[in-house]
Amino acid sequence: MLVSRRRALAIGLVIALFAGLTAAPAIGARLAGDKVRLGVIMPMAGIFVDWGQHGLIGAEFARDEINAAGGIGGLPVELVVADDRGDPKESVTLTRRLAQTDRVLMIHGSISSSSAGVMFPLSQSLRVPIITPTAAAPGLTDKFRPWAYTMNPGAARALGTGLAALRKQNPGVKKAVILYNSADAISKAEGEGVMPGTLKQANVELVDSITFQTGDLDFSAQVTRALGKQPDMLFLGSGSREAALIAKEARRQGYKGPFHGGVATATPDLIALGGEAVDGWYTTTYAWNERPIPRVQTFVKKFLERSGGKRPNSSALAMYDQLFIAKMCVETSGVTNKADDLDGDREKLAKCWAGLKAYDGAIGAVTMNELGVNVGQIWALTVKKGVFTLAE
Secondary structure, eight states: OHHHHHHHHHHHHHHHHHHHHHHSOOTTOOOSSSOEEEEEEOOSSSTTHHHHHHHHHHHHHHHHHHHHTTOBTTBOEEEEEEOOTTOHHHHHHHHHIIIIISOOSOEEEOSSHHHHHHHHHHHHHHTOOEEESSOOOTTSSTTSTTTEEESSOOHHHHHHHHHHHHHHHOTTOOEEEEEEETTSHHHHIIIIIIHHHHHHHTTOEEEEEEEEOTTOOOOHHHHHHHHTTOOSEEEEESOHHHHHHHHHHHHHTTOOSOEEEOGGGOSHHHHHHHGGGGTTEEEEESSOTTOSSHHHHHHHHHHHHHHTSOOOOHHHHHHHHHHHHHHHHHHHTTOOOOGGGHHHHHHHHHHHHHTOOSEEETTEEEOBOTTSBBOOOOEEEEEETTEEEEOO
């Protein structure tokens, strides 16, 4: 009787052990379901349309490559794509839809700091990871840990890097005027918060600060006022369209000095819209599309074919990396992809992103700090003869 009881106990322990082992999926095991659904919110209209279009292409390139190599956990990736048109109100509606109705594992997007600023509170309340490829306003992710992340190292680091490059090539710069779009979150943060302090640290006198609004077309009055201060440089905090129009007006009025553009001007559309007027433009990027490694150059070649000759901006490469990081996190964090495990799967993905260290991406090493901000490399760029080149 005692032997039988011991045998029964032993069998029971073995059964319990195997039950425990099968409760959680093995790392790299095939996931449940028939596909892995990832949400993407990108603007296909508005002032950041080029960033949205480039970001979507980058995401689609990554999806196609991942699926061709066997998918994620043995399942194909499906991108559930939504167009917020650059409108933060739409960003809110679409975030709720993707999280609650479409029940995606995580959300990639949107582009602007204005949109990220209203999406990130939802990331916390809905408990869904949201990663923006480009939003750069200070403090966006701080209060929403561990659900909110940005691939952009931020405006503060970027503008300091750009100004240092500009002054190295233009050592006579002593006075500056800031012109910025007060209706756009990142441009306002640059014009009111980041750039004044950056200029002060560099011993450059800020002699005037001038605002404009999204949709303005005539900048003659703002430029006349700015040039009346006889600045050695102009800082433009805006999207590429307004920046190009201001640059053209400034050249028309005789300005021959350098421009320093905010983070939203590091896009080929600036050159397409501004032409010769933007030669001598300085800005920065954390996703340099001329990076001399085969992965980036192969990406650029494919992008040129897809875009009709347009070179990619940083959102394209950042979104490309984001999907591959998502694949890595899904496959290594114990995600099951079961409908009943959605809350737990999202929490596992959030923790994976929080612990991201030196991920070898197309944009370089991606490391998230304690605030959910990538602390990767920043490159200073300048426009020479119609091409963004690395500033020496």
